[in-house]
Amino acid sequence: MQDTAVEIDRNAAPDADTSRQIASLSQHLSSGLIGRSPLVERLLIGLLTGGHLLIEGAPGLAKTRAVKLLSQGVDASFARIQCTPDLMPADLTGTPVFRPDRGEFEFVRGPVFHSLVLVDEINRAPPKVQSALLEAMAEHQVTAGGATYPLPDPFMVVATQNPIEHEGTFPLPEAQLDRFLLHVVLDLPDAVAEREILDLVERETTVTPAPDVDQLSPEILHQAQAAAMQVHLAPALKDYIVRLVTATRDPEIAPDVRRAIEHPISPRGTLALAAAAKAHAYLAGRDYAVPEDVVELATDALAHRIVLTWRAAADGETARNLVHQLLKQVRPL
Ligand SMILES: Nc1ncnc2c1ncn2[C@@H]1O[C@H](COP(=O)(O)OP(=O)(O)OP(=O)(O)O)[C@@H](O)[C@H]1O
Ligand SMILES: [Mg+2]
Numbered sequence: 001m002q003d004t005a006v007e008i009d010r011n012a013a014p015d016a017d018t019s020r021q022i023a024s025l026s027q028h029l030s031s032g033l034i035g036r037s038p039l040v041e042r043l044l045i046g047l048l049t050g051g052h053l054l055i056e057g058a059p060g061l062a063k064t065r066a067v068k069l070l071s072q073g074v075d076a077s078f079a080r081i082q083c084t085p086d087l088m089p090a091d092l093t094g095t096p097v098f099r100p101d102r103g104e105f106e107f108v109r110g111p112v113f114h115s116l117v118l119v120d121e122i123n124r125a126p127p128k129v130q131s132a133l134l135e136a137m138a139e140h141q142v143t144a145g146g147a148t149y150p151l152p153d154p155f156m157v158v159a160t161q162n163p164i165e166h167e168g169t170f171p172l173p174e175a176q177l178d179r180f181l182l183h184v185v186l187d188l189p190d191a192v193a194e195r196e197i198l199d200l201v202e203r204e205t206t207v208t209p210a211p212d213v214d215q216l217s218p219e220i221l222h223q224a225q226a227a228a229m230q231v232h233l234a235p236a237l238k239d240y241i242v243r244l245v246t247a248t249r250d251p252e253i254a255p256d257v258r259r260a261i262e263h264p265i266s267p268r269g270t271l272a273l274a275a276a277a278k279a280h281a282y283l284a285g286r287d288y289a290v291p292e293d294v295v296e297l298a299t300d301a302l303a304h305r306i307v308l309t310w311r312a313a314a315d316g317e318t319a320r321n322l323v324h325q326l327l328k329q330v331r332p333l
Helices: 002-012 016-032 037-049 063-073 089-093 127-139 191-206 218-229 235-246 255-259 267-283 291-305 310-314 319-329
Strands: 053-056 078-082 094-099 104-109 116-120 141-144 147-150 156-161 182-185 261-263
Touching: 016 037, 016 063, 016 218, 037 053, 037 063, 037 156, 037 182, 037 218, 037 267, 063 078, 063 116, 063 156, 089 094, 089 127, 089 141, 094 141, 104 147, 127 141, 127 156, 182 291, 218 267, 235 267, 235 291, 255 261, 255 319, 267 291, 291 319
Parallel strands: 053 156, 053 182, 078 116, 116 156
Antiparallel strands: 094 104, 141 147
């Protein structure tokens, strides 16, 4: 038993060069995103777990900037899709085009066939486009005209959503929100950060741009992904994650929270929180996860998977608040 544990630990020890390159990507993101270390961490967690991110925030909070910085730091193709109500699924996935010289149709791949895809204002895209995208995200492939085309590896979607605009939008159905590993909510910066942003952007526009960053290669990314997956999640920590998730179903654990929930969290939430906690531990330079990793990611990994009862919603309750309640009532063993 002891031997096995030692063996696992040795295998999971993060390779120094890989960790160094991930740290330098993290540094590249942090230096360009003032006061946004949680966002930087979550972008890296998405990258390490192969998960997709939904970022919600008012206009001008550097959502686009964040994804552009990520695409500069990773040697992977990048595409941006600006969603509008007249977008069609084929604008995203691709279209069969007739080639008269060959007398046949050729599938021309759409922007979703890139490694890093920024989908701006996803809630302005009509439901058919949303479901085509979310299907591609879940299956890592696109089916068109009876043929199946695999998406690249790595493949990560970062979708943005603006919470203040409701006119002419199509809210993502709850069942599809579930496809995102994390739902990150950005709030407004404080005065100190605001001033730093002003200085940073001024520097960028007046001083010659910084030299190009070392891009993370797909090989190193794969190594980092493997190391993050091998992070040790102790049985007690797995139980903690399971109790947090099942508390949204079982009225015994946290009755007042359970009462406010119409649809509880599915096993996908359990898997998402476990993967995110492991990647968080890896980023902290550990080859084992601790309860703080789970607590840190619980809200962003779980809240968007909860559907409130209409009464709770009418009373102004929020899913994020319910997860905060759960974290107070369900403690690690
Ligand atoms: N935390 C921050 N760090 C650095 N720059 C920032 C930060 N917040 C905002 N900015 C600056 O604000 C401007 C707007 O950023 P960006 O276009 O990325 O916002 P956005 O969230 O994508 O907005 P929209 O929702 O309208 O698309 C950019 O010039 C960006 O540099
Ligand atoms: Mg933007």
